Structures are given as structure tokens and as C-alpha cells.
Amino acid sequence: MNLHLLSLLGGRLLVALLTLLIVSFVVFCATQILPGDVAEVLLGQAATPEAVAGLRAAMHLNDPAILRFFRWLGGMLTGDLGISYANNRPIAELVAGRLGNSLQLAAATALFSVPIALALGITSAMLRGSLYDRSVTMATITVISVPEFMIATAGVLIFAVWLKWLPALSFARDVHSFGEMLRIYAMPVFTLSFVISAQMIRMSRAAVVEALNTPYAEMAQLKGASRPRVVLRHALPNALGPIVNAVALSLSYLLGGVIIVETIFNYPGIAKLMVDAVATRDLPLIQSCAMIFCVVYLLLITTADVIAILSNPKLR
Amino acid sequence: ARATSALAATPVKGGNLKAAGWSSSTADTLDPAKASLSTDYVRCCAFYNRLTFLDGDGKLQMELAEKFETKDAKVWTVTLKKGVTFHDGKPLTSADVIYSLKRHLDPAVGSKSAALAKQMTGFTAVDPLTVEITLAAPNGDLPTILSTHHFMIIADGTTNFAKANGTGAFVCENFEPGVRSIAVRNKNYFKSGGANLDSFEFFAITDDTARVNALLSGDIHLAAAINPRSMRLVESQPNVVLSKTTTGNYTNLNMRLDMAPGDKAGFVEGMKYLLNREQIQKSALRGLAEIANDQPVPPMNVYHNKDLKPKAFDPERAKSLFQKAGVLGQSIPIVASDAAGSSVDMAVLVQQAGNAIGMKFDIQRVPSDGYWSNYWLKAPVHFGNINPRPTPDILFSLLYASTAPWNESQYKSEKFDRMLLEARGSLDEAKRKQIYGEMQVMVADEAGTAIPVYISNVDAISNKLKGLLANPLGGMMGYAFAEYVWLEG
Amino acid sequence: MSPLVEIRDLKVEATTDAGRRVEIIKGVSFEIAPGEIVALIGESGSGKTTIALTLLGYTRAGCRIAGGSVSVDGRDMAALSEKERAKVRGVDVAYVPQSAAAAFNPAQRIMDQVIEITRIHQLMPRPAAEAKAVELFKALSLPAPESIGSRYPHQVSGGQLQRLSAAMALIGDPKVVIFDEPTTALDVTTQIEVLRAFKSVMRQSRMAGVYVSHDLAVVAQIADRIVVLKGGEIQEIGTTEQILSAPKHPYTRELLAAFSPVARVAAQAAATASPPPQPVLELDAVSAGYGRLQPNGKPLMLAVDAVSFKLERGRNLGVIGESGCGKSTLARTIAGILPPSSGHIRFDGRPMAPLARDRTPEELRKLQIVFQSADTALNPAQSIEDILGRPLAFYHGLRGPARDARIDRLLDLVHLPRALKHRLPGELSGGQKQRVNLARALAADPELVLCDEITSALDTVVAAAIIELLKELQRELGLSYLFISHDLTTVQAICDEVAVMYRGVKVEQLPADQVGKAGGHPYARLLMSSVPKLDPSWLDTLERDPELVAAFSKR
Amino acid sequence: MAIDAANTTTASQRRTGYRFNLTGWISLIVILAWALIAILAPYVTPHGISDIVDTDYFGPMSLQFPLGTDYLGRDMLSRILFGARYTVGISLAATLIACSIGVTLGMAAAVTGGWFDTVLSRFIDALSSIPSKLFALVAVAGVGSSIPVLMLILGIIYTPGSYRFARALAVNVNTADFVTVARLRGEKLSYLIRAEILPNIIGPVLADVGLRFVFIVLLLSGLSFLGLGVQPPEADWGSLVRENIGGLPFGSPAVMAPSFAIASLTIAVNMLIDNLPQKIRDRSE
Numbered sequence A: 001m002n003l004h005l006l007s008l009l010g011g012r013l014l015v016a017l018l019t020l021l022i023v024s025f026v027v028f029c030a031t032q033i034l035p036g037d038v039a040e041v042l043l044g045q046a047a048t049p050e051a052v053a054g055l056r057a058a059m060h061l062n063d064p065a066i067l068r069f070f071r072w073l074g075g076m077l078t079g080d081l082g083i084s085y086a087n088n089r090p091i092a093e094l095v096a097g098r099l100g101n102s103l104q105l106a107a108a109t110a111l112f113s114v115p116i117a118l119a120l121g122i123t124s125a126m127l128r129g130s131l132y133d134r135s136v137t138m139a140t141i142t143v144i145s146v147p148e149f150m151i152a153t154a155g156v157l158i159f160a161v162w163l164k165w166l167p168a169l170s171f172a173r174d175v176h177s178f179g180e181m182l183r184i185y186a187m188p189v190f191t192l193s194f195v196i197s198a199q200m201i202r203m204s205r206a207a208v209v210e211a212l213n214t215p216y217a218e219m220a221q222l223k224g225a226s227r228p229r230v231v232l233r234h235a236l237p238n239a240l241g242p243i244v245n246a247v248a249l250s251l252s253y254l255l256g257g258v259i260i261v262e263t264i265f266n267y268p269g270i271a272k273l274m275v276d277a278v279a280t281r282d283l284p285l286i287q288s289c290a291m292i293f294c295v296v297y298l299l300l301i302t303t304a305d306v307i308a309i310l311s312n313p314k315l316r
Numbered sequence B: 001a002r003a004t005s006a007l008a009a010t011p012v013k014g015g016n017l018k019a020a021g022w023s024s025s026t027a028d029t030l031d032p033a034k035a036s037l038s039t040d041y042v043r044c045c046a047f048y049n050r051l052t053f054l055d056g057d058g059k060l061q062m063e064l065a066e067k068f069e070t071k072d073a074k075v076w077t078v079t080l081k082k083g084v085t086f087h088d089g090k091p092l093t094s095a096d097v098i099y100s101l102k103r104h105l106d107p108a109v110g111s112k113s114a115a116l117a118k119q120m121t122g123f124t125a126v127d128p129l130t131v132e133i134t135l136a137a138p139n140g141d142l143p144t145i146l147s148t149h150h151f152m153i154i155a156d157g158t159t160n161f162a163k164a165n166g167t168g169a170f171v172c173e174n175f176e177p178g179v180r181s182i183a184v185r186n187k188n189y190f191k192s193g194g195a196n197l198d199s200f201e202f203f204a205i206t207d208d209t210a211r212v213n214a215l216l217s218g219d220i221h222l223a224a225a226i227n228p229r230s231m232r233l234v235e236s237q238p239n240v241v242l243s244k245t246t247t248g249n250y251t252n253l254n255m256r257l258d259m260a261p262g263d264k265a266g267f268v269e270g271m272k273y274l275l276n277r278e279q280i281q282k283s284a285l286r287g288l289a290e291i292a293n294d295q296p297v298p299p300m301n302v303y304h305n306k307d308l309k310p311k312a313f314d315p316e317r318a319k320s321l322f323q324k325a326g327v328l329g330q331s332i333p334i335v336a337s338d339a340a341g342s343s344v345d346m347a348v349l350v351q352q353a354g355n356a357i358g359m360k361f362d363i364q365r366v367p368s369d370g371y372w373s374n375y376w377l378k379a380p381v382h383f384g385n386i387n388p389r390p391t392p393d394i395l396f397s398l399l400y401a402s403t404a405p406w407n408e409s410q411y412k413s414e415k416f417d418r419m420l421l422e423a424r425g426s427l428d429e430a431k432r433k434q435i436y437g438e439m440q441v442m443v444a445d446e447a448g449t450a451i452p453v454y455i456s457n458v459d460a461i462s463n464k465l466k467g468l469l470a471n472p473l474g475g476m477m478g479y480a481f482a483e484y485v486w487l488e489g
Numbered sequence C: 001m002s003p004l005v006e007i008r009d010l011k012v013e014a015t016t017d018a019g020r021r022v023e024i025i026k027g028v029s030f031e032i033a034p035g036e037i038v039a040l041i042g043e044s045g046s047g048k049t050t051i052a053l054t055l056l057g058y059t060r061a062g063c064r065i066a067g068g069s070v071s072v073d074g075r076d077m078a079a080l081s082e083k084e085r086a087k088v089r090g091v092d093v094a095y096v097p098q099s100a101a102a103a104f105n106p107a108q109r110i111m112d113q114v115i116e117i118t119r120i121h122q123l124m125p126r127p128a129a130e131a132k133a134v135e136l137f138k139a140l141s142l143p144a145p146e147s148i149g150s151r152y153p154h155q156v157s158g159g160q161l162q163r164l165s166a167a168m169a170l171i172g173d174p175k176v177v178i179f180d181e182p183t184t185a186l187d188v189t190t191q192i193e194v195l196r197a198f199k200s201v202m203r204q205s206r207m208a209g210v211y212v213s214h215d216l217a218v219v220a221q222i223a224d225r226i227v228v229l230k231g232g233e234i235q236e237i238g239t240t241e242q243i244l245s246a247p248k249h250p251y252t253r254e255l256l257a258a259f260s261p262v263a264r265v266a267a268q269a270a271a272t273a274s275p276p277p278q279p280v281l282e283l284d285a286v287s288a289g290y291g292r293l294q295p296n297g298k299p300l301m302l303a304v305d306a307v308s309f310k311l312e313r314g315r316n317l318g319v320i321g322e323s324g325c326g327k328s329t330l331a332r333t334i335a336g337i338l339p340p341s342s343g344h345i346r347f348d349g350r351p352m353a354p355l356a357r358d359r360t361p362e363e364l365r366k367l368q369i370v371f372q373s374a375d376t377a378l379n380p381a382q383s384i385e386d387i388l389g390r391p392l393a394f395y396h397g398l399r400g401p402a403r404d405a406r407i408d409r410l411l412d413l414v415h416l417p418r419a420l421k422h423r424l425p426g427e428l429s430g431g432q433k434q435r436v437n438l439a440r441a442l443a444a445d446p447e448l449v450l451c452d453e454i455t456s457a458l459d460t461v462v463a464a465a466i467i468e469l470l471k472e473l474q475r476e477l478g479l480s481y482l483f484i485s486h487d488l489t490t491v492q493a494i495c496d497e498v499a500v501m502y503r504g505v506k507v508e509q510l511p512a513d514q515v516g517k518a519g520g521h522p523y524a525r526l527l528m529s530s531v532p533k534l535d536p537s538w539l540d541t542l543e544r545d546p547e548l549v550a551a552f553s554k555r
Numbered sequence D: 001m002a003i004d005a006a007n008t009t010t011a012s013q014r015r016t017g018y019r020f021n022l023t024g025w026i027s028l029i030v031i032l033a034w035a036l037i038a039i040l041a042p043y044v045t046p047h048g049i050s051d052i053v054d055t056d057y058f059g060p061m062s063l064q065f066p067l068g069t070d071y072l073g074r075d076m077l078s079r080i081l082f083g084a085r086y087t088v089g090i091s092l093a094a095t096l097i098a099c100s101i102g103v104t105l106g107m108a109a110a111v112t113g114g115w116f117d118t119v120l121s122r123f124i125d126a127l128s129s130i131p132s133k134l135f136a137l138v139a140v141a142g143v144g145s146s147i148p149v150l151m152l153i154l155g156i157i158y159t160p161g162s163y164r165f166a167r168a169l170a171v172n173v174n175t176a177d178f179v180t181v182a183r184l185r186g187e188k189l190s191y192l193i194r195a196e197i198l199p200n201i202i203g204p205v206l207a208d209v210g211l212r213f214v215f216i217v218l219l220l221s222g223l224s225f226l227g228l229g230v231q232p233p234e235a236d237w238g239s240l241v242r243e244n245i246g247g248l249p250f251g252s253p254a255v256m257a258p259s260f261a262i263a264s265l266t267i268a269v270n271m272l273i274d275n276l277p278q279k280i281r282d283r284s285e
């Protein structure tokens, strides 16, 4: 059984590596179609043909594209992410801090939203059809149909500008106390939670409702089990697969999808780095960011799949 | 809130200033030659110095230079101030100046001012504090040209710009491109007194609303370039002061004279009459603009031609001109982008005016990315955005001379080129003023560039922040405010 | 003595999706004394399960107790609050569900589920509960009683699960146990063990019981009194003796009359007279199983071990054997769902590809399988019309009125009303579903039908009708059947020959009427002697060869 | 007996009918109203969408401008009515593209299994790990921004999620005996997914469609934020909120009204899906 699991994980890992390779190549090709290159972008309005040609030659941009790709890939394999075109700094250095920030924000959001979302989803499944259930459903849809930037901006206006309870900006550093950290993360975490919770609430509700409709849930009730026990001991373990999948998909949004929150709260995370990289056609940086998103995504999805498999004795 | 009064108040020492610009990316740099965004300029101004600078009245002042001397406007001798040191302790010498200026000629540096620097053909270090600069052709404006931000002086041989090593009022403590920089006061600054602030943190908040909100909540002391849409909110706040400068920044509609429909006589003129300048000023820019007369020299510039009146909004006249050009009723694409500020709104206004007279304008809004290399100068009808330049010579030679690198409408006039050279080589102020005035009329009437308004820059500042004055080089005191302002209370 | 359970004028209503109220139980009254076992019998859909569930104060979704009272040990279950009911369930009244396979949580180990009642009601510490569970496993003749609890539900056979669910109900020493068809899925040998175990456990602790079944012979062994139901109403109540020997109600008489169907001896004689026909199906040392292949080429779990037989055209082969002996696996292998790990299958004289997807459309059409569980074999989202119409369109290209006419004919064939074709499978009773399942196979005009336990969910009347139908079709169309069942009498009623399987091996094959006769395989004899009789004293007086029992019962 | 008609030989009359509750009706009416507005937009807007009709900006609600004016002084009501075209049209089309492709492929992968499933699943994983904004940037750079392109981009961005969801559901159904029966009959893939799998997963799939629709509406405005969305002066509702967000501090109708419009549509779509008309199957007398 453990051997089986190991071979399963090994296979997954191999496939993940292959996926990464393909993605890096696809991203590379995609960036090749983008109009303009880093030389033009860096020169901006000063991009006269001679200036562009000169800069291009100086940056070795005239080498064949595929050669540059393999050079990048080679570096990547030896753990060297390369040098950013835009500012000549090692990419590892640029990415490290930003990635740390993003992960912190993601972790804070996950810690906050996942339990709440699951609790809401599961309780509304338990009280299916009740007023509570309907209000949760209604509230979820209402909340996600409000654009993210609206929630963030309204939050800032109310809590930072009018009430002055929370800061309008969230720098990840310069944090001296736990209370301060809470204040700094409060609004971005709230905003992101609004965005990602809906899917988790709806999916966990659907999965638990499904599991509650089964004869074994009915049987548990006939054994005298209380409603919470039926849900927690019988429905939930069987609904785990779809739930972890929904959670993983929602969490994967927390890295690449938070550009609006990063912008509004001026939070230096990796999503903005990526958009910047695209804007400046900073190829090695785009590639590195894409790899990070891809790795995190695959990690989440694979974890979800493995949990789903582990939670189902038939698949184990 | 009211505009800042330049009351003579005594500066207070100390305090940590936090200020936010409006744009920033990983391409943020501490290399003055590459600086392209306001964010870069602010940082460079804090860490480096120029040989000269323009003061609040647009007058040239010496900074690192003691004096500029020339006989023929071709060979210039620059004497440097004594006792200036870089942050790492190295004294400033002529080698640093020559290195700083010469590198603009190297394409690998990717200098934004390569076009201007090209005229400097010879550099000689006469002695450690004297530099001789030879120009390809006489140019009386060299000291002013060297007051622009790209010509900051860096230490000889510098290639690594992870940290700044300049002579400026602040020492770079931390710099993360696309995130922020932290600067602390330079205790060895060569100007007496030095900066007032203990430290200065600068970053950018790209979202207009968020930038204003950060100021209102007290997170920052200065929010640069606030959007006209936020004016109503900011004006109602008691603890916020607005600092407005109209510098000569403009967003213009370019019609290439070598392409249809710009090559049809009457089209360009018609478009200039179709621009409802008042509406642009009032609606698109919420009054934060001054009406312009289709030429690039702004009113606060000493060479501005006051007699040249802006063209009035006259759809009927435009209609007859379009009829003459044979374009009436055609559908004309206009390329606009957020890259050229307010251009989308302006395009909408043109489109609306066109509808009334049976002209159809098809707005093509394109992404900011790659706008300057892909659409600007290239599309038949498109928008551009030009930052203020200190002299008419720079403006005309960059934008309107037959060989100008950024000849937005492909305007070609031998007479204009001759006049440009004549004014440049002359050291006679009255004559220059007269020639430049005439050239402004030519641009307004003949070139395919319609300049509807000069856009004002409004920085919103906390009422604790004092000492911020207007400057013709741009907002935030020509980006150099950190050195001069102080925090009260 | 006052009755332990007293049901007075019980009415249960269901609300249909049109919002209309339907009375499914129409005023039922009976009582159960302590220690007494009352059987509910009646056709499928007559309301047996519904009544049984009201003893727990429970009704299925959409239903509610509309009137009357159900008092258990002095408490009216219909009137209690949900919380108070939960306290009673499992401790005072326990339930053994109709479909054990569905009633087990697939994600939990069996032991945890069996002792869950003791955990919920905090009856005893965990080790004590586990020890008690193991005792029950032993009493219910489950194999490996010490370790079976650590398996997951999908790792034991259907019959084993049924017994495990009984253990689950008995662990809390309830006053009343409700058995909802607990032995339907069991083979006769196991059934005897289980019935005995039920009886002794219940007698020991003087439990009262409600025993729901459609099998009169089984009911005869265990019940003190019998309640005969039809259409939600009681037809007759009486002691077991009285119902069996002197039924008053015509419906009861009908049930009794259908109990022993006519054997097939005549048909067999006719068939043997004709020249030896070509075998329609031929198996040559076919082995199959589950799990990955071992180095020796056999699967990890070998379920069918080198089975060979020939089935001639127009004749039927019965396959019997205890639950989990590999009957269904054999059928699945022949059908091409599970590839054999070794051996060959010849159909109509030609070798057939191991997997269905490699077989020709003609082969697929001629060989049809009727699945054991009609519940899962019918698409819950398709109407009966679509389910039956698809093979007609697929194999014969029938469309429009021609197709409709054939669907009507098929429904007539399996004795289902034509109006039923507009319904979804969920709206049919278990027996009706099984008949639709069969009709679908017949729609293909097959030559060979693999019937996997198609009558086990049916009451005697309907089951007899189905058997008659199969015989009739065979006469008309020359079909052959591979008839899988653990019900010996049914097999004998239709088959020419019977193969007896034991642990994946075919232990013997002989003419149907000789099964169980002296000289046959001992296991077959054991099976035969285990078929319950209508005589209520049969179980108590049954003497089986102890050696045989020792050799084959405890697995 | 109501359900068990085994003994009822008389054919019960077939009463076909649907039950549709009030919530469902209201939702349907809201959606139809917006759809109608989208179609009739040019005829019902009181002002041109790009006409600056008010000298004031962020004007309050008034008789002349029932929803106030926007940041340029344009009539908000007209802009919202016209914006329905993009929000309703593009989003619905993109949702349909994403869900039909995703669900079909998901079912096909579950039914086919083997290498087809593995390759497709990995490919989809790869696709969804590429950040959607980068994807949109490249696509628009390559083919230019137009309404069909937008529909396609949004559709492709949301296909992987739909695929994963449908596949997970279909894998479960695929193990049921009735699918095996259909396979044994020799049915082709298209029949298996259309007739056997889809009807059994349609409930959760529809719920997912509703959620996806909301995300697409929002991403559309997100694209406008990057300059990739609907081209001005036209604007979808999300972009209307975005461009007028400066009016939020004054509770300007210019920012509230489009928000309400979005909410009304997305809530209606989801409520309709939750309360779809139910076929009444009880046809007995």
C-alpha cells in the first residue's frame, strides 16, 4: 500500500517536472509573440532605431531565441535563475523577497478563509433548505459579484480613511508586534477571503449535501448519531476529495491572481512582479515567475489529488 | 484645501517622510541615464546632483558647477565646486563629470538622453576641477540642457546601480526596484544645512484612488499626480493641501503629414478646430489644465509667444475643412492608450464632436505596454505625451526639426530648421525670443500635432509637509522636493 | 403482559413532486410483545420498509407520519422530538438495513462503524465494544472475526456485509431489532448460520424483532407471527402456524402457492432428445480476478479459478455457490468486462476477444448480461422508454412508431404495465427495476443471456412469473441462459444443468434434478440440505452433516 | 398506490408539467429583462453613451439623469443600459465556451481513461498554471482586442477549471454499472458522455456554471483594467465600476448603480440555476 503510494507520488512528480518543462517552453514562445522587446521598453520614448539596435546588441538580445531559452533553462537547472534584463539584478534576489511576501499573505488568507468557508459550507449543508442556508448562499453570491477593487477600496475608505482603525497600505516588513501585523494584514486578507471563499463554500456545501444523501448517512442517523456527528464522521470524510480540490483551486488564485489587492494595498508581492516583467518584456523574470506559479499550482493540485486518493480507501 | 502659499517659514529638522509616486516597476533604476519614470527622477534627485538646475522661477542655478564659460557657444569650460564628496567619501573630480556625461553616448547604456548628448563631441579634463566640453555645433543652451535629470553626476567607473553612490542630499539605504527606496540624510552634504528630513521613503501606488486614500488615512505625506476625478474628495479634506503646477506636460493628437488622412490639406487644420479645448480642460481634466495653442512651449517659459491664440472650437469650420480634404463621412481610426495620459478621454470627446458633424472616429484603445514602440510615431492618427523640457531648443530639435528623432507628425520645413540653428548659436536673448516666437506660430499652423491643453500636475500633500514649491521641470518641485521640504508637528 | 411495541392506526403520507399527498401506509395496527418476532411480508413496494422505519420514528425524505401512534416501550416515536428519538435509536430500537452495501460508509473501517452505537450512546469503553463485536462476528459466522473489522466495506463480499450490518445493530443490545430483508443477499448455507445466530442472540437477550422479508420459508423459521401487507394495508395477521397452514386471505394463498415453482424436468427431457447442438458458449480453464498481476501470471485476488464448461444452444446452465465464491466475476469475465488472466472463451464456436471493446457488434448483441444489482444498472436520469429504446435503435435501427411498438411488446413480455415507460428508474420498486433490466437485455435479441441473481429481490409471486417468462422466451426464441443464483429452487426450476462453485472453483456440474443427491459433491449436498422449507420447525430440527458444515461453512 | 403501478394495469394518463417556484421566476425575469435591454440598448438609452450631458461630474440622481452622471458627466443610465450588451453578451458566451468545452473534455477524459486522460489532464494542468493575465496579454497582443477575441480568451481561461470539475464528477458516474452496460452494447464515446454521464452530473455542473459566470463577469472588468477589455467609450459594468471608483467616497450613483447591476445579474443567474423548473414526474391521478 505504501509502495503503491510512493510509486503514485513518484509518477506525479515526474509528470509535474514534464509539465514544468512544457510550460516554460510555452511561456517562452508566448513572450516571443509579444510586440516589442526589453530594449524598446527600457528606452521608452527614446527608442530610436539606432538606440534600440545598440542596446539590443549590448544585451545579447540578437542571439537566436531558442539559444536564449536553453541558456536560461541550463541556468535554471543549476539553480541560477539568471539576471533580470530590466535592472541587471539577479532574479533570485528580486523574486525571493516578493515571493516571501506573497506566501505570507497567501498563508494568512488561507488560515483565515479556509476554516470559515468550510464551516459555512458544511453548516449550510447541514441545515439545507433553512433560512440560514439560503442566506449563506445569497450572501456568497452577492459577495463575489462585487468586484474585488470595489471591496478593497470601500474597505480602505471606511477603515483607514474614515475610522482610521487600519492602515491603508500594507508593507510586509517593518512589523514590530503581532497586533501591528494583524492590523496590516486585516484588509488584504479580508478582501482576498471574499474573493476565494465563495467557491469553497459552494463546493463544500454541494459535496457534503451529496454525501448526506447517501444511505450510510441515513444509517448513521438511524443509529442515533447527532446531526454534527453524521456530518463530521460520515459525510465529511467522503466529501473530502471534492472539497480539497476546491480549496486547492481557490488557494492557487492567491499567488498569481492577487494583482488588484497588491496594487491597492501597495503590497509588494509576486503577482505585480509578474505583470511588471511582462510590461518590460523581461524574459528571464517572466520565465521565473511563470515557473513559480506553475510549481505552486502543481503542488496544490497534486496535494489535493493525493489527499483525495488517501481519503478514499477504494483508490488507496 | 488651497494651493500652497510660499510663505517664508523656517524649516524644521528631522522627521521621516513617506511619499508615493504614481508609477513604478521592476525597471525602476538608480542609473540616471536610464531614469524614465517620475519615480526614478525623485530618487536620482535625492541621491545625485546635476551640474546646474532650474529654480522655481525657471532660472538657471549652479549646483555641482561653480561656473560655465564659453566664447562661441561651442567650447564650454565648466569649473566644479570644491569640497564635494560622494557618499563613499571619494571627492568629486572632473573625471567623474566626464564619465557621467560620456556614457550617454554608449548605446549599451541605453540612455534616454542620447539624442541630446550626441552634440557633445569632446571632453577634456583640464584639471581635477575643470572640464572642457566641445560641441558639434554652437549651442547657447548647454548649461540648461545639463540641468535635465538624466545628466546627474555619478562616480567615475560606476556600473553597478544596486545602490546609489552620488553626491546628493540623501544616502541610499535600501532600494528594491518596483517596491521602494529608503534614504537617510547625507551628513556630509556640500550645500550648507543639507536636507531637513532625517529619512525619506519613496514608493509608488499605481492605483489613483488608493494613492489618495493612503494620504487621507495619514499613511503617507505626499501623493503625487492625483487624478482629476479625486479632486472633489481631496478638496473637502481639511488636513490636505494641493500643490498645483502647470509645467508644459501635454497629451497631443498627432496626425502624420506623410500618411492619409493627414496628408490631405485641411484635415489637420480641421482636427485642430474640432478639439473642444474648454471641454477637455473642464471635463477630461477637471480644470487641472491650461488651454494650449498647438505648440510645445508653455506659458511659464520665457520664450512663450503670448500673441499666438488657441484655435477656438468650431465644428462648422472643421466640417468645411474636412469637406475640402475630402474626408467627411469617412471612418478614421484614432489610436489612444492609457500610456498617454487622458488620451482615451480626449479621443472620446473628439469622437463625440465628430458625430455632430458627420465624422466618424473609431477609437482604438491599445495596451500601455509597448505603446511607445509600436503605436507612437507610427499610427496615422494617434496620441502622444510629452514631458516638459527646459528650453524651446530641446523641444524643437527633439520634436519638430526635419531630422528630429521624435518628429511626431513628420513635419519637414527647411526654414524651420534654419531658424532653429540660428537661435541655438546665438547668445542674443532678444533675437532668440523673436525667432522662437515665430517658430511657435509655424508649429501651431503647419505641423500635424494638435496640443489642446498643458496638463497641470497636482500633488496632494499633508498639511504637515511644508516647503513644497512649484517648479517648471515637473511636479514634486521638479522631482527634487525631498532635499527642500520639512515636516511639522 | 403489555406489548413492547404498539402501532395504532398508523398512516404515512408522501408528498409527490406535484405537491399531491399520497397515503402509502393506510392505517396499520399491530403490536409486538417483548421477545416476540413479527414478520412483515408482502410484495415489493407494499410498505414493509416504511412501517419498519416508523418504529425508529423515521420516515424517508418526502414522507411523514400523518396519523396514528407508534409506541415503543411506552414512548410514542411519532411524537418525540428529534433529539429524544436519537436517544432511543440504536439503544432501544436498532435497524438492519435492506441494502447493507449502501449502508456502510466506504471511508471508514468496518469495526468503527460496527461499534459506533456504543460510542454515540457511551454504552461501554472501546475495548469492551470491540470484544463484543468480535463475539458477534463469530456468532454470525463471519470469516476471520478477529481481523475483519479492520477492513473497509469494499473489501468484503455482499453477504458478509449483510451480516456485519446485523452485528452493527445488535451491539447496543436493543429491545427491538428491525431486520429489513437481512438474508436476501446470502447463500443458503450462510443464511442458515445467520438465521440461527439471529434466533439465538434474540432469544438470549429476549429481544423483540420485526423481520421484513418476501421469503415465506425464511419467515417461517424465525417469526412468531406474520403480518401480510399489500398496498400499504394489512391483509392478514396471524401466527406463523396459522398463516402457513390455514391462510384466510386470497393474497396470502397466492403467495403460498407460488412458493414451489414447477421444475424443469420436462423441458430437459425434450432437449436431450434432439441431436447434440453446437455449444453456444465454451469456457476453457478460465481464470480471473482482481488486483495487479503477480509474477506467476495470476491476479492478486483470484476470484475464478480455471473454470471450464460448455453450454449448448437452447439449454441453460445454473451457477450456484455461496456469496463471494466468484459467480458474478465469472459472468463479468464472460461478458468481457474483466479480462481473464488465463484461459479462453469461445462463443458460437469462435474464440472471443477478452475485452468487450475488442468484440464485434454482433458478438456484443448476441451475448447480453443482466446485472445483479438493478439499482445501479439503470441510468437514474433516463426514462424507461429511453433505456429500452436505446438497444433497439442501436442494434436494430428502430425508430419512431416501430420502436415504440417494440418497447410496448418488451414491457408486456416482462409483465410490466406500458404506462411505466415514462418513469425514471427511481420511481420503480426493486422488482420492477429488475424486470426492466431483463427487458433491456431481451431488446437486443440475444442468443445467450447471463442472468446474475435476477430474482433475489422479488417476492415469490413475481419471481415465479419471471421464471415462467424466461422459459417461454426460450421456447419461442431458442435462447440460452447462464443463470446465476444462490437460490437452489429457482435454479432447478429453469436450468438443465447446474454448476456448483466453491471459492472460485467449479466443484461439480450435473443435471439439475440431481443436485444434492447422494454421490454428488459434498458441498452441493450441503447446499441442497440448507434450502429452507415452509415448515416452521425446519430450522430448529435441521440436522446437517457436522463434517460437511465444518468443512464448508466456516471460511 | 401512487408509485407502484405494477398491479395498475390501466395506463395512467401522462400529465407533463413543470414546477417553477417564485425565486426561479423572479430570477428568470431579471435575466430576460437584462437580455432584452442588451438587445434593445440603442433604442432605449436616453442619451448617447459618450455624450457629455452634464457640466458636473459624479452628479447625483435626478429626474433628468435617473442614475446620475459619471466622472466625465455622461449619463449613467444610458451607459449601464448599453453596458448590458457586453456584460451579458460576452460573459454568457464565454461561460458557454468554457463550460461546454471543459465539461465535454472532462467527461471524455473520464470515460476514455488511460493515456488520453493522463495527457489531457496534464495539458490542462499546464494551461491553468499559466497566469491568466499573461495569457490574455499575449493573446490580445497577437490578434488584437475585439469582442470575439475577448469571448474566446475568457472562455479559454476558464476551461481548465470546468474540465477538472466535470472530470471529477464524471469519474464517479463512470464506474456505475449502467455505463458498463452501455459500453458492453458497444456505444461510442459521444453517446456515453451525452446520454449516460451528462444527465447524472448536470446538477453540480450547472451550479459550477453559475459561479464561473460570476468570475467571468469580474475578469472581464479586470481585463479592462489592463487595457485589454471592452474598448471605450463603451464599457461593461465592471469597467463602469472601475472608472467611477473615485465616486465611492461620495456614494455616487455612478459607482453604486453598475455594482447593483452586476449583483442583480449574477445573483439572478445563480438563483435561477438553483431553482430551475422541475419536471413533475408524478403523473398518476
Ligand SMILES: Nc1ncnc2c1ncn2[C@@H]1O[C@H](COP(=O)(O)OP(=O)(O)OP(=O)(O)O)[C@@H](O)[C@H]1O
Pocket: C014, C015, C016, C022, C024, C043, C044, C045, C046, C047, C048, C049, C050, C051, C060, C061, C062, C063, C098, C429, C430, C431, D001, D002, D003, D004
Ligand atoms: N417519497 C415518496 N413519494 C412517493 N411514494 C413513495 C415515496 N417513498 C416511498 N414511496 C412508496 O411507498 C411504498 C412503500 O415503500 P417501501 O420501501 O416501504 O416498500 P417495501 O415494501 O419495503 O418494498 P421492497 O420490498 O421493494 O423493499 C412504495 O410503493 C414506494 O414507491
Ligand SMILES: Nc1ncnc2c1ncn2[C@@H]1O[C@H](COP(=O)(O)OP(=O)(O)OP(=O)(O)O)[C@@H](O)[C@H]1O
Pocket: C155, C156, C157, C158, C159, C185, C290, C291, C301, C303, C322, C323, C324, C325, C326, C327, C328, C329, C330, C372, C486
Ligand atoms: N472489485 C473487486 N476488487 C477486489 N475483489 C473483489 C472485487 N469484486 C469482487 N471481489 C471479490 O471477489 C470474490 C468474488 O466476488 P463475486 O462478486 O464474483 O461473488 P459472488 O459469487 O457474485 O457473490 P454474491 O453472491 O455475494 O454476489 C469475492 O471474494 C469478492 O470479495
Ligand SMILES: [Mg+2]
Pocket: C048, C049, C050, C098, C180
Ligand atoms: Mg423495503
Ligand SMILES: [Mg+2]
Pocket: C327, C328, C329, C372, C452
Ligand atoms: Mg454476485
